[in-house]
Amino acid sequence: MNGKLLGQVLDKMLISPTTQNARVQLLLPNGKYYDIKTIELMENKIIGCRETHRLILTVTPETWNMGDVIKKIT
Secondary structure (H helix, E strand, O other), X not given: OOHHHHXXXXXXXXXXXXXXXXXXXXXXXXOOEEEEEEEEEXXXXXXXXXXXXXXXXXXXXXXXXXXXXXXXXX
């Protein structure tokens, strides 16, 4: 996924006030949830590579457990 696609997805989702106030987390393959701490834009050191920049999401363990998910909405 690139930044442009991420922006398009977020633009569509953020129309809803419910989504605007939703907690943002990452779910890792091991089944653990993490809160997003920071999002940073970094430049790659390698010259001439296909991706010259990257978005880095830094995560931290959940600050409090929200309980089990009931259902997927979208």
